[in-house]
Amino acid sequence: MFASIHAPGNLPILLDCAKRFSPLVEITSPDIVTFDIRGLSRAYGEPAKIASEIDRVIGIPAHIAIASNPDAAVCAAQGIAGICVISPGDEGQALSGLSMHLLGCPAEMGELFDLWGIRTFGQFAALPATGVAVRLGGEGVYWQRVARGTARRQLRLVEEKADYSREMELEDPISLLEPLFFLLARFLIELCAELTTRSLATNEIRLRLTLEKKAEHLVTLRLPVPMVDQKALLKLLELELSGQPPGAAITKIQLTMEAVKPRVTQEDFFAPAYPSPEKIELTIARIRNCVGTGNVGCPRVLDTHKPDGFVMEALGGPLAGARGSGSLNDVRLAFRRFRPPEKAQVISESQPVHIMSAVARGVVEIAKGPWFTSGNWWRADAWNREEWDIALRSGALYRIFRDLHTQAWFVEGNYD
Amino acid sequence: MPSALAALEAPSLVPQEPVLAPFPIPIGVNLPRAALTELVGGISSGRTSLLLSMLQVVTEQGEFCALVDVRNTFDPESGAAAGIELSRLLWVRCGGNVEHALKAADLLVRAGGFGMVVLDVSGAPASVMRRIPIASWFRLRHGAEHSGAALIVTGEHIQAGSCAKLQLTIYPKEILWSAKLLRGIRSIAQFSKRRGEANVCFDSRSR
Numbered sequence: 001m002f003a004s005i006h007a008p009g010n011l012p013i014l015l016d017c018a019k020r021f022s023p024l025v026e027i028t029s030p031d032i033v034t035f036d037i038r039g040l041s042r043a044y045g046e047p048a049k050i051a052s053e054i055d056r057v058i059g060i061p062a063h064i065a066i067a068s069n070p071d072a073a074v075c076a077a078q079g080i081a082g083i084c085v086i087s088p089g090d091e092g093q094a095l096s097g098l099s100m101h102l103l104g105c106p107a108e109m110g111e112l113f114d115l116w117g118i119r120t121f122g123q124f125a126a127l128p129a130t131g132v133a134v135r136l137g138g139e140g141v142y143w144q145r146v147a148r149g150t151a152r153r154q155l156r157l158v159e160e161k162a163d164y165s166r167e168m169e170l171e172d173p174i175s176l177l178e179p180l181f182f183l184l185a186r187f188l189i190e191l192c193a194e195l196t197t198r199s200l201a202t203n204e205i206r207l208r209l210t211l212e213k214k215a216e217h218l219v220t221l222r223l224p225v226p227m228v229d230q231k232a233l234l235k236l237l238e239l240e241l242s243g244q245p246p247g248a249a250i251t252k253i254q255l256t257m258e259a260v261k262p263r264v265t266q267e268d269f270f271a272p273a274y275p276s277p278e279k280i281e282l283t284i285a286r287i288r289n290c291v292g293t294g295n296v297g298c299p300r301v302l303d304t305h306k307p308d309g310f311v312m313e314a315l316g317g318p319l320a321g322a323r324g325s326g327s328l329n330d331v332r333l334a335f336r337r338f339r340p341p342e343k344a345q346v347i348s349e350s351q352p353v354h355i356m357s358a359v360a361r362g363v364v365e366i367a368k369g370p371w372f373t374s375g376n377w378w379r380a381d382a383w384n385r386e387e388w389d390i391a392l393r394s395g396a397l398y399r400i401f402r403d404l405h406t407q408a409w410f411v412e413g414n415y416d
Numbered sequence: 417m418p419s420a421l422a423a424l425e426a427p428s429l430v431p432q433e434p435v436l437a438p439f440p441i442p443i444g445v446n447l448p449r450a451a452l453t454e455l456v457g458g459i460s461s462g463r464t465s466l467l468l469s470m471l472q473v474v475t476e477q478g479e480f481c482a483l484v485d486v487r488n489t490f491d492p493e494s495g496a497a498a499g500i501e502l503s504r505l506l507w508v509r510c511g512g513n514v515e516h517a518l519k520a521a522d523l524l525v526r527a528g529g530f531g532m533v534v535l536d537v538s539g540a541p542a543s544v545m546r547r548i549p550i551a552s553w554f555r556l557r558h559g560a561e562h563s564g565a566a567l568i569v570t571g572e573h574i575q576a577g578s579c580a581k582l583q584l585t586i587y588p589k590e591i592l593w594s595a596k597l598l599r600g601i602r603s604i605a606q607f608s609k610r611r612g613e614a615n616v617c618f619d620s621r622s623r
Contacts, residue, residue, distance in 0.1 A: 275480055275529030283527040287508055287520045295509040299492035299502050310492040315480070316503035331442050332498040333600045333622040334464040336489040336538070368596050389598045395588050397460040397598065413491065415601065416457075416464035 001047055002155075003054060004034040004073035007062035015158070017058045021050075026070065026155040032077060034070050036155060051083045067091055072149040075121070078102045091149020096122030105143045109136065121147040162198070164191050165256035173212050173249035177241055180209075180250060185234050187255045192230040201226035201262035205233060207241075210252035217246035224314045225277040226260050232278045239285045243293075280315065305375050306383060307412065308337060334416055335399070341410035344400060348409075352388055352400065357411050360398050366391040374404075389415075439477075439532070439566060442469045443605050443616045447566050448581050449531075452557040455570040457586030462603030465620035466586060467534065467570055468498040474566075475501035479531025482506040482524040486517045487539040506530075514544050518552055525559035525567055533560070537571040545575060553579040574608075583608035589617065598622055 003021070005014050014033040018025045024036040037050055044050045047066045054064050065076035068088040072095060076084045079098035086094045098121045100113050118124050125148040132140045145151040166187040174180050184207070195201060203226045207219040219240050227233060263277070275283075288296050297312035344357035351367040369388035376382045385401040392398070397415040402408070438446035447453060447470060457463030474481050481504060483490060488509040496502060506524070510517040514537065521535040535556070537545060553569075553576040560567035569576050574583060585606045592599035600621035607613040 275527055279527055280529065283523050284506075286523055290519055291508060291510050291513070291516050295511065297507065298505060299490075299495070299507050301492050301496050301502070308491070308493075312507070313503075315506050331462070331465050331469045331618055331620045332494070333462075333598075333620040334468045334498065335491045335494045336464055337491045339488050366591075366593065368593065368598060391591055395460060395591070396458075397591060397601070413489070414459055415598065416460055416462065 001037050001066055002034055002070045002073045003037045003066045004077035005062050005064050006032045006077040024155055025158050027158055028074050032074055034074055047085045051085055069152055070155055071146045071151045075102055092125055095149050164259050167254040169252045173251045175249040181238055184237055188230040188234050191257050192228050195228050200259045201228040202257040203260045204258035206256045208254040209246050209250045211246055211248040212251050214248040225263050227278055229278050232282055235282055236285050239289045243289045335413050336416050337413040341412050344409045344411050346409040352390055360411050362392045364390045365393050439473055443618050449566045450561045450564045451581035452560055452567045452576055452579050453582040454574055454576055454580040455568055455584045456574055458572055461586040461588045462601045462620045463586040472499040474532045475504040480504045481532040482530050483534045484508045484517050484521045485536050486510050486514055487512055514540050525565055528563040530565045532566045534568045
């Protein structure tokens, strides 16, 4: 059974009332709300009693209809004033007197009914179904079923944007991390259970800690893949908070999770193994805690001529990058870069002849160059340099450069 | 009777240990998996070039690699030029801290799912390297055996010693010049732990 409430201009009240009776609610139009009342007979009794309970709860003048299908309930709520309860099988008779403009069919079809002289549901319902199908097609047959009160459809449920957050004001401020983790574990268990019941996961966790006599401490964890493993999430938060602990005692905790659809992947029997996203995220968080944020990731070479132009990104998923056959290429000469470049003293005539620095010193046997490179002259990170490849007597090969702004020499790195 | 039915005996259902195929490397040998390999060589010996070509082979096969870089000297541009699929390479920059590098390598080698884990200790002070207990190298080797990753320790000198299954020492032979350009380095790879394996000469070319 379905109930429909019609009260023009009162959608929030209608919605609130419907949600008190059922989680399966449809906003049929801005003036009508329809909901499923199956199973309510145990609590309230017969449909008539359910209707009067709805009337009592809503508290404003509204037209309430109960029928065996949503369309019949909607039409009855629109066309019959007050409370209307239609028993199963009586829909055709109950709706027969309703005006055709309540049917809700497309305007063109409505005009056609006008031309045919059909004014009520009853007149339309009396037409032979085959004739309607021939003249109006499948859509016409559906609207005739609505007029007869026999149409069957599912409710178009209101999608709720659930709030996955927990907060707690503490009577006594917490100054240690251990009790904080204990509370966070409780929040995470509850929130992960909620997400799991809705087949969801999270890709972002925001922790807001209100501190005593200090500004708020915010921690945001952005996960590369949606996760719902409470232990892994707690460990990530522990690592993050251990690395950046709040500077004062905590008076309030607020934990929010961003709900997203979980990652669905089909494993490939022949594909090489790849790190499990949850495990690798934990491992990376542990390493990040050790070596510092920004020092762990995948390098991506930037499309620029600027020396050492790259950014660090998150590790790609199992499908990251193109996959080849693992063919053996020729060995390419590699370069090892000193970061930052080492300052050097270079004796130079037409070319460098002697170098003195922390990493390379001695007579330059062979020097090839110079190569000039410059760029970004309009910005603060402009470069303008003269580069040389040099070989020392020891056999070591270096790339050195002279900054043409400051005339200072640097060792950029060595070939290896 | 048992001898008459011997041919009908059910085959053994004891699960076999999966065999991890070694990675071929461009100098004509295979790099063992689930083992520690040492790759040593001096400055401009061609050692890093060979290392990058190993990473290229592994990432191109679709496997993930990790590079723990003690002195932050890896050049992504060189890596890309060598053909490494950088989106499958996890680079850990340790800023000169050897202790952090050992910890990161240990975590990565035990995490599983990485085809190759490289610990690059080039440029680390000898005094610090000498203080690393042998137990640390055994722990790393055990992690590699457990996860099936090929663990490579690279630097100027041999560090892991008896923990390594294969030791490759690279010596520079000559520098290849052409007019004003550096063409590459000709190197010799010597296998320290494989009897009868001949030395291999290879070129690392810039273009």
